[in-house]
Amino acid sequence: xxxxxxxxxxxxxxxxxxxxxxxxxxxxxxxxxxxxxxxxxxxxxxxxxxxxxxxxxxxxxxxxxxxxxxxxxxxxxxxxxxxxxxxxxxxxxxxxxxxxxxxxxxxxxxxxxxxxxxxxxxxxxxxxxxxxxxxxxxxxxxxxxxxxxxxxxxxxxxxxxxxxxxxxxxxxxxxxxxxxxxxxxxxxxxxxxxxxxxxxxxxxxxxxxxxxxxxxxxxxxxxxxxxxxxxxxxxxxxxxxxxxxxxxxxxxxxxxxxxxxxxxxxxxxxxxxxxxxxxxxxxxxxxxxxxxxxxxxxxxxxxxxxxxxxxxxxxxxxxxxxxxxxxxxxxxxxxxxxxxxxxxxxxxxxxxxxxxxxxxxxxxxxxxxxxxxxxxxxxxxxxxxxxxxx
Numbered sequence: 232x233x234x235x236x237x238x239x240x241x242x243x244x245x246x247x248x249x250x251x252x253x254x255x256x257x258x259x260x261x262x263x264x265x266x267x268x269x270x271x272x273x274x275x276x277x278x279x280x281x282x283x284x285x286x287x288x289x290x291x292x293x294x295x296x297x298x299x300x301x302x303x304x305x306x307x308x309x310x311x312x313x314x315x316x317x318x319x320x321x322x323x324x325x326x327x328x329x330x331x332x333x334x335x336x337x338x339x340x341x342x343x344x345x346x347x348x349x350x351x352x353x354x355x356x357x358x359x360x361x362x363x364x365x366x367x368x369x370x371x372x373x374x375x376x377x378x379x380x381x382x383x384x385x386x387x388x389x390x391x392x393x394x395x396x397x398x399x400x401x402x403x404x405x406x407x408x409x410x411x412x413x414x415x416x417x418x419x420x421x422x423x424x425x426x427x428x429x430x431x432x433x434x435x436x437x438x439x440x441x442x443x444x445x446x447x448x449x450x451x452x453x454x455x456x457x458x459x460x461x462x463x464x465x466x467x468x469x470x471x472x473x474x475x476x477x478x479x480x481x482x483x484x485x486x487x488x489x490x491x492x493x494x495x496x497x498x499x500x501x502x503x504x505x506x507x508x509x510x511x512x513x514x515x516x517x518x519x520x521x522x523x524x525x526x527x528x529x530x531x532x533x534x535x536x537x538x539x540x541x542x543x544x545x546x547x548x549x550x551x552x553x554x555x556x557x558x559x560x561x562x563x564x565x566x567x568x569x570x571x572x573x574x575x576x577x578x579x580x581x582x583x584x585x586x587x588x589x590x591x592x593x594x595x596x597x598x599x600x601x602x603x604x605x606x607x608x609x610x611x612x613x614x615x616x617x618x619x620x621x
Contacts, residue, residue, distance in 0.1 A: 356446035
């Protein structure tokens with residue numbers, strides 16, 4: 232099978248969206264398929280920073296679809312792109328008598344991210360500029376819908392997105408969860424037992440933004456440290472200057488907060504194998520890879536019921552799954568810190584579950600999507616389906 236993967240994000244094997252493409256490309260090649268993988272750098276965005284940003288927010292699908300002509304999309308069996316960013320290409324290819332299967336991949340529907348950001352801004356929890364309100368959010372919401380309507384099949388990573396797209400009508404839908412990176416899974420096999428993790432060491436790995444629940448972490452940490460003064464928090468992957476993140480915390484807590492820059496995969500694994508509790512209070516997620524990654528190492532998770540947390544975890548069984556408020560986060564953390572046996576029990580169960588999200592499982596899902604629809608591109612399946620193991 233000849234597959235063309237059109238990623239609209241920068242090339243980063245360790246980044247969430249790009250990582251899915253890299254793992255899929257490498258895995259499919261390992262199974263004997265021919266795969267061409269492209270990224271945002273191949274699209275031809277304006278070199279001027281401001282013009283490039285404007286292009287990404289307003290005309291990215293047009294630029295990606297135009298650039299795709301260089302890779303002979305009609306000469307492939309499958310063409311896959313994410314978040315509707317190839318919908319002009321898909322519409323053009325649909326009119327050709329012999330064409331590839333057109334796959335729209337959804338990392339996470341933008342409408343949920345956009346609404347979460349608007350609500351947080353309305354509550355005064357963060358600032359949302361005119362560009363985000365008027366350009367970035369609305370344009371990407373429209374691209375998502377255009378991508379689903381122009382593709383032969385849309386692959387989603389969580390049940391909320393599946394349900395949302397079902398409401399659009401007669402679409403062919405498949406649910407394929409993402410995978411924990413195999414190098415992290417291998418490293419996790421040698422990680423200390425959860426009982427050996429440092430209980431009072433809390434960990435967060437996510438961009439410091441509204442939809443990730445960043446606003447709720449400082450107040451939750453303040454409440455935790457009132458009862459557990461020795462608690463400390465390590466924050467990574469924020470995409471913000473360390474002092475800006477640290478300034479969000481109460482002055483008396485800042486010395487207990489470590490904000491990391493970019494870390495190697497080895498350092499990331501070392502941190503995951505040491506921390507007692509992993510915080511993941513997201514308001515909106517496509518899958519939330521950071522959560523199962525941390526759980527695979529034996530971190531006890533405190534998360535919300537979005538994406539991975541809502542689809543696969545049960546409160547009090549393999550994680551603490553709570554509403555996204557500072558009060559709930561603090562109570563859940565203190566519950567684990569005050570009962571070491573419970574922390575270890577939840578971490579052990581969560582570790583076993585997280586390690587089932589392998590690349591092989593993800594590849595099986597995509598191969599099933601591709602092969603089940605091979606030879607009949609454009610033909611609707613008569614309604615939504617869960618075309619892979621959930």
